Amino acid sequence: MIRRFQQVLLDFLFFDVDDLKKITPEQLAADVRMSCAMVVVLHDETCVSSWCRFEWKEAESAGIPILCIVDAHHVCRTTVLEQVKRCSSHLMVHQWVSYIDAYRHDASIRITDWLHEHALQN
Structure with missing residues (x-):
């Protein structure tokens, strides 16, 4: 799933695992x-x-x-929601996208639209 988004947003994306040669807190x-x-x-x-x-x-x-984005095929959304509530309220500000293979096109559109909206604001 991550690779699909990375391919779609190739020129628009910083992907921490691939883009950092040596990960330090300062660089990140x-x-x-x-x-x-x-x-x-x-x-x-x-x-x-x-x-x-x-x-x-x-x-x-x-x-x-x-x-x-919650990978709804592999995890329970409620479980992840409870974990996130305990560790970062900032992740609760925007409505989450549930990623399911059958609706991947809809999820991709929602993600792309959200990114365009926030890229234009900043």
């Missing part, structure tokens, strides 16, 4: 702060990641909006 913070928006793909282990929580905190302090 700088890259997050240069973003106009953040898309987070959530599963049941995302909130456990200290790197993810660090990125979300940086985005919140910089006023960067975050759109969450």
Whole structure:
């Protein structure tokens, strides 16, 4: 799923796993702060990641909006929602997108529209 979005948004995307040769908190913070928006793909282990929580905190302090996508084929949305409520309220600001293979086109449109809206604002 992530790779599909990366291909669609190739010239519009900073993808932390691929774009950073050596990940340091300083470099990651700088890259997050240069973003106009953040898309987070959530599963049941995302909130456990200290790197993810660090990125979300940086985005919140910089006023960067975050759109969450839940991989609804592989995780229970309610479980992920409860985890996110405990670790970052900033991820609760915008309505989440549920990604399901049967509705992937609709999800892609919602994500693209959201990104365009927030890119134009910033």
